[in-house]
Each structure stands twice: as structure tokens, then as C-alpha cells.
Amino acid sequence: xxxxxxxxxxxxxxxxxxxxxVRKVRGAGVKIDEVYSPFxxxxxxxxxxxxxxxxxxxxxxxxxxxxxxxxxxxxxxxxVDWPMIIGGKDFTPLPDFxxxxxxxxxxxxxxxxxxxFLVSSDLKPWKDPKMLDLRITDDKHIMAIDLGKNKSMDxxxxxxxxxxxGAVEVNDKEVED
Amino acid sequence: xxxxxxxxTPLITGGKTVHDVTEDICRQVEGKPSKSWLLGMGMxxxxxxxxxxxxxATLWEGIGMWGLNKTVGWAWDITNFVWWVGIGHAxxxxxxxxxxxxQKWRMAINRAAEAMTIFAVIxxxxxxxxHMGRPxxxxxxxxxxxxxxxxxxxxxxxxxxxxxxxxxxxxxxSLVFWYLGLVPDFxxxxxxxTGIRKKIYGALSLGWDGAARTWSRYESVSxxxxxxxxxxxxxxxxxxxxxxxxxxxxxxxxxxxxxxxxAGAIFSGFAMVLTLMLxxxxxFKLEDYITIEHISLMNIVITVTGSIVGIAYITExxxxxxxxxxxxxYAFFNRMQGPYWWAYWSMMTCNVISxxxxxxxxxxxxxxxxxxxxxxxxxxxxxxxxxxxxxxxHRDYLPSSWSMFYPTVYDMGVYLFTFGLxxxxxxxxxxxxxxxxxAEIKSIVKSSSEKQTA
Numbered sequence: 001x002x003x004x005x006x007x008x009x010x011x012x013x014x015x016x017x018x019x020x021x022v023r024k025v026r027g028a029g030v031k032i033d034e035v036y037s038p039f040x041x042x043x044x045x046x047x048x049x050x051x052x053x054x055x056x057x058x059x060x061x062x063x064x065x066x067x068x069x070x071x072x073x074x075x076x077x078x079x080v081d082w083p084m085i086i087g088g089k090d091f092t093p094l095p096d097f098x099x100x101x102x103x104x105x106x107x108x109x110x111x112x113x114x115x116x117f118l119v120s121s122d123l124k125p126w127k128d129p130k131m132l133d134l135r136i137t138d139d140k141h142i143m144a145i146d147l148g149k150n151k152s153m154d155x156x157x158x159x160x161x162x163x164x165x166g167a168v169e170v171n172d173k174e175v176e177d
Numbered sequence: 178x179x180x181x182x183x184x185x186t187p188l189i190t191g192g193k194t195v196h197d198v199t200e201d202i203c204r205q206v207e208g209k210p211s212k213s214w215l216l217g218m219g220m221x222x223x224x225x226x227x228x229x230x231x232x233x234a235t236l237w238e239g240i241g242m243w244g245l246n247k248t249v250g251w252a253w254d255i256t257n258f259v260w261w262v263g264i265g266h267a268x269x270x271x272x273x274x275x276x277x278x279x280q281k282w283r284m285a286i287n288r289a290a291e292a293m294t295i296f297a298v299i300x301x302x303x304x305x306x307x308h309m310g311r312p313x314x315x316x317x318x319x320x321x322x323x324x325x326x327x328x329x330x331x332x333x334x335x336x337x338x339x340x341x342x343x344x345x346x347x348x349x350x351s352l353v354f355w356y357l358g359l360v361p362d363f364x365x366x367x368x369x370x371t372g373i374r375k376k377i378y379g380a381l382s383l384g385w386d387g388a389a390r391t392w393s394r395y396e397s398v399s400x401x402x403x404x405x406x407x408x409x410x411x412x413x414x415x416x417x418x419x420x421x422x423x424x425x426x427x428x429x430x431x432x433x434x435x436x437x438x439x440a441g442a443i444f445s446g447f448a449m450v451l452t453l454m455l456x457x458x459x460x461f462k463l464e465d466y467i468t469i470e471h472i473s474l475m476n477i478v479i480t481v482t483g484s485i486v487g488i489a490y491i492t493e494x495x496x497x498x499x500x501x502x503x504x505x506x507y508a509f510f511n512r513m514q515g516p517y518w519w520a521y522w523s524m525m526t527c528n529v530i531s532x533x534x535x536x537x538x539x540x541x542x543x544x545x546x547x548x549x550x551x552x553x554x555x556x557x558x559x560x561x562x563x564x565x566x567x568x569x570x571h572r573d574y575l576p577s578s579w580s581m582f583y584p585t586v587y588d589m590g591v592y593l594f595t596f597g598l599x600x601x602x603x604x605x606x607x608x609x610x611x612x613x614x615x616a617e618i619k620s621i622v623k624s625s626s627e628k629q630t631a
Contacts, residue, residue, distance in 0.1 A: 013195075014623070015620075015623065016623070034388045034389060034390065035388070035389040036386060036387040036388055036389070037387050037389060037392060038195065038199075038361075038365070038387060038616065038619055039195075039361075039392075039616045039617065039619040039620040040392045040393075040395065040396050040616070040620055041389070041392070041620075044389050044392070044393070045389060045390070045392075045393035048389055050389070050390055050393055052397075053393060053394045053397045055394055055397050055398055055401065056397060056401055059401045059405070073321060074333045077321065077330040077331075077333070078330060078332075078333055078334075081328065081330065082328050082329055082330055084329075084332075086332060086334045087334065089334070093334065096333060096334040097333055099336075099339040099342065099343065099412070099416055099419075100333055100338070100339060100342045102408075102412060103339075103342040103343050103346040103409075103412070104342065104346070106346055106350060106405050106406075106408070106409050107346040107349065107350065109401075109405055110349075110350045110353060110354075110402055110405050110406075111349070111350075111353065113398060113401060113402070114353050114357065114398060114402070117394055117395070117398045118383070120394065121390075121391045121394055121395075122384070123360070123383040123384055123385065123391075124383055124384060125380040125381070125383055125384075126379070126380055126384075127383065127384025128379075128384065129364070129382075129384045129385060129386040130386070131368060131386060134368045134369075136368075136386070136387045137361070137364045137365040137367070137368045137385075137387060138195075138196060138199045138365060138368070138369075139194065139195035139196040139198075139199060139619070
């Protein structure tokens with residue numbers, strides 16, 4: 001691939017038009033690189049054929065890790081390393097350990113999941129997002145089509161498909177890699 | 178696709194477009210600070226400065242500067258702690274519980290409410306930390322480390338330690354939830370800014386580009402975080418109530434405390450959100466986003482939780498009588514008729530009677546009435562904690578130990594300090610961060626804006 005990528009950008013200003021446009025454009029055999037939106041559009045990921053995120057599984061695993069760490073810590077500290085009689089109870093009363101176990105489960109699940117999300121979506125400070133259009137974070141939805149990945153079609157046809165499906169503007173954009 | 182019934186009142190008025198949302202919310206962040214903001218900041222910093230003297234004196238001399246005595250070992254400090262933690266319940270409740278219940282009216286208020294939560298929890302944490310006397314040691318004594326690096330561990334049977342875990346988890350998870358919500362909005366500001374502002378907001382926005390793949394993951398992260406934060410909110414005040422409920426002090430030793438404290442926390446938190454939002458809405462001209470409908474819905478939550486609190490007060494009395502335990506009966510009788518009767522009756526008036534006024538639609542939809550009642554509720558909730566803590570302690574088991582509590586100027590100063598801290602932080606937030614969640618509001622412009630449903 002060359003140093004730069006050529007995009008055709010379809011600009012949409014309505015989320016429902018966008019959803020049907022995604023269906024039409026994909027139906028016409030055009031590969032969509034990505035759709036950028038100022039707010040979450042429900043059902044857009046399904047229309048684009050994205051698989052469901054596995055982040056909930058990550059959250060569950062981190063949660064289980066938190067539970068086991070918390071229980072191990074408490075049992076080891078008060079049961080093995082330095083047992084103490086407190087209030088005439090067992091050395092290791094399970095009900096007393098539940099609050100800390102619950103909190104650590106939630107803490108690890110939340111931080112683990114958010115950390116995984118930031119890594120998998122490559123979100124980090126000082127990163128240049130290379131915005132294709134500055135209106136993405138304002139009020140426009142941008143459908144980006146990479147011409148390099150649609151070799152079988154020329155830009156003209158793709159423009160036509162975008163216009164037909166309700167794009168208010170169609171722009172060309174070259175992005176340095 | 179979002180379908181909203183046509184009988185629903187619109188959540189955004191004034192026929193706003195998506196672009197208007199960006200303009201309206203970013204205006205505050207991009208403009209010069211207004212006179213009223215500077216005035217507010219001046220007042221907050223003054224309170225902060227005066228209060229700081231009291232904090233410094235407490236740290237220098239020790240907590241003997243406070244009015245505590247042998248009998249009343251917990252007074253204003255723990256009252257203020259529970260009061261602030263309670264206020265800190267509304268933010269995550271609004272964003273997490275109302276997200277799970279798909280209540281779209283949360284969207285205009287969740288950002289500011291979450292910020293309020295975070296600042297309130299910081300203020301709350303000040304009190305137990307200062308009460309340690311030597312916080313530079315206490316800060317690590319509270320962690321599960323071998324005690325003074327010997328071999329004795331922290332006591333996991335103690336509700337005070339559970340509190341350390343509950344509050345620090347609540348604080349950090351709320352902070353993450355709040356920050357994650359801010360990321361797309363920081364990107365909006367970044368893309369409108371130039372120069373140094375672009376650099377700062379660019380770093381804060383973590384390189385957000387609005388890709389559908391990221392949004393899809395973001396949505397599932399938000400949902401799971403809400404699912405995690407919901408039991409977390411409930412657990413925090415439950416554990417705070419354990420500080421009292423697991424002891425054997427008459428007046429504290431009751432199983433009703435967890436639900437009663439949680440309801441009280443939501444009650445006072447919503448009241449504080451209303452106090453802050455009514456002012457913010459006016460100063461920042463957000464009347465189209467935080468409508469009378471929003472205010473009225475929040476007032477309904479206040480009435481529901483206020484009624485739960487009222488029933489809890491009555492239940493405590495019934496159980497004290499029904500238990501047949503003379504010490505328990507005396508503790509409650511003493512609340513009503515003892516030397517602290519004025520605190521008890523202030524609490525009853527502010528918390529039980531005032532929220533019932535919201536049954537009237539005229540009061541519920543009146544901004545000035547809401548503002549006044551929201552402040553009254555928080556005064557009442559302060560008295561509730563004072564009544565529970567001081568009134569239960571001041572009559573010790575031995576009548577020779579009976580005593581009263583008189584706050585010193587340092588007790589008041591430390592409380593003032595937290596007000597200064599809270600309002601300074603909130604004003605900074607209101608100026609430099611988007612006070613309304615733009616991305617979420619934009620997603621309902623089409624379905625819930627006035628022109629659509631009219």
C-alpha cells in the first residue's frame with residue numbers, strides 16, 4: 001500500500017437515514033471502512049456487521065479475580081498468618097469478609113474492564129485521532145469508504161451510491177498514513 | 178431506533194438541533210468566566226481559606242481542638258462525614274440506576290451530579306482522615322498492611338475497615354464512570370479549539386474519534402459499569418450504617434439502618450443536585466435542557482425517598498416500644514424530649530413534612546419552592562445524623578458520665594473548609610468541563626426534542 005489512503009466520505013445529518021444508508025451501501029457491494037458519529041447510534045454496529053463486544057466477559061473475569069484475591073487475602077491474613085480472636089468469633093468468619101470481597105470484586109471488574117476497553121480501542125492521552133472531518137464530534141455522521149479497499153469500483157460509482165442513500169454531502173479526503 | 182410515546186413531555190425544549198447542543202454547552206467552556214462565576218469562586222475560596230486555618234490547627238494541635246469529650250467521642254466530624262457521603266450518592270444513582278431503568282431524563286443532569294458525587298466523597302473522606310489525629314500514619318494504617326510493618330494485620334471484622342474499602346472503591350469507580358462519559362465531550366471541545374486548549378483537551382479526550390466500533394464497545398462498557406455501580410451505591414451507605422448498627426449503643430443497634438440510610442442518602446443527594454442544578458441552569462442558560470419536567474421528576478424522587486425516611490423514623494419508635502428493652506425505649510424517648518429535642522424536631526420538620534409539599538403540582542414545578550425545600554432537606558439530613566450520633570452517645574450507660582456536646586470554632590471551621598473545597602471544585606468543573614453530557618443529549622434530540630413530539 002502507498003503512503004496515503006484515499007477516502008470517500010459520505011456526510012449524514014440524521015441517524016435514521018444513516019442506518020438505512022449503511023444497509024444500502026453495503027447492499028451495493030461497497031466496503032465501509034468505518035462510520036464516525038458524534039453520539040452512539042443504536043443498531044449501527046449490527047448494520048455494519050460488527051461482532052458483539054467481548055468486554056462483558058473481560059469484566060466477569062476481572063470480577064472473579066477480585067473475589068478470589070479478596071477472599072485469599074482475608075483468609076491468609078486473619079486465618080493463617082496471624083490469627084486473632086475478635087469478639088469470640090471464628091478466626092475466619094465468612095460473613096464478615098463479604099463486604100470487602102464485594103468491594104474488591106466491583107473494583108477489579110470496573111478497572112479491568114475499562115482498562116481493557118482503553119487498550120482495545122487504542123485510547124490514550126496525546127494520541128492524534130486524525131479526524132477525517134471535524135464535524136464528527138459536533139453534529140455530522142461520516143461514512144468513510146477506503147478507495148484502496150474497493151478496487152472493483154471507481155470513485156464516481158461510490159459517490160452515486162452515497163448520494164442515493166441520503167448523504168447530504170460527499171467529500172474526498174486523502175490521509176497520510 | 179428510539180421510539181418515544183407522543184404523550185411524553187419533551188426532554189429538550191426550544192426546538193434544538195444537534196449543533197445547537199454543541200454550541201450551548203461549549204459556550205460556557207470557551208467563554209471568559211462570568212462575573213457571577215468569579216463572585217462564587219471568591220466566596221468558595223474565602224470559605225476554603227478560613228476553614229484551612231481550622232484544619233491546620235487540628236493537624237498541628239490534634240483533635241483536642243474539637244469539642245469532643247469522653248462521652249461524646251463522635252460528633253460533628255462523623256455527622257459531616259455521613260452527610261457528605263450521603264450527598265455523594267445521587268450522582269452515581271442518577272447515572273447508573275436510571276441508566277438501567279432507561280430513564281432518559283437523567284441525561285441532562287448526570288454529568289453535574291456525578292461531579293458533585295466525586296467532590297462530596299472527597300469532602301466526606303476528610304473527616305475520618307482528620308479524626309485519625311495523625312493522618313500521615315493513619316493513611317497507611319487503614320490499608321491491609323502488617324500493622325506498623327510488624328505482623329499484625331488490619332481487622333477485617335470491623336465495619337470501619339469495610340468503610341475504607343467501600344468508600345475508596347466507590348470513589349474510584351465513580352471517577353472512572355464520570356471520566357469515561359467526559360471523553361467524547363472533551364473530543365468535541367478539542368475539535369473546536371486551537372493552540373494550548375486543543376493540546377489540553379486533546380490529551381483529556383484520549384484520541385477519541387467517534388468510530389462506530391469504539392461507540393459500540395463504549396456502550397457496553399457503560400452498561401456494565403452501571404450494572405456494577407448500582408449495587409456499589411447501595412453497598413456504600415449500607416456499610417456506613419454498619420459503623421453504627423453493629424455497635425451496642427441504644428439508638429444505633431438497629432437492623433433497619435441499611436435501607437434507612439440508603440434512602441436518606443438518595444434523599445439528600447437529590448436535594449443537593451437540585452440546589453446546584455437550579456443555580457447552574459440559571460447562570461449557564463440551560464433552561465432548554467434542564468426543564469421543569471426534570472425538576473418535577475427529581476422532586477418526585479425526593480418525595481418517595483423522604484417518605485421512606487419518614488416511615489423509618491416511625492418504625493424505629495415502634496420497634497423501640499415493641500422490643501420492651503428499657504434502654505432502647507429511653508434512647509428514643511430522650512431524642513424527642515431530652516436536651517436535644519430541638520435537633521430531633523428540626524429533623525422531623527425538614528425531612529418528613531417538607532418533602533410532602535411536593536404532592537402539590539404547583540410546588541413541584543415551582544423553581545423557587547424547589548430551591549428552598551432542597552436546602553431545607555439537606556439541613557434536615559444533617560440534623561438526622563446529628564440526632565443519631567450525638568443524642569445516642571450523650572446519655573452514657575452510667576448517669577455519672579452523661580454529658581452534652583458543644584462544638585468549638587474548629588469544629589465549625591473544618592466543616593466550612595469542606596464547603597469551600599466542594600464549591601471550589603464544583604465551580605472549576607462547571608467552568609472548564611462540559612456540565613451537560615453532550616453526546617447523550619444529542620442521541621435524544623431527534624426522539625425527545627420539543628418539535629418532534631409537538
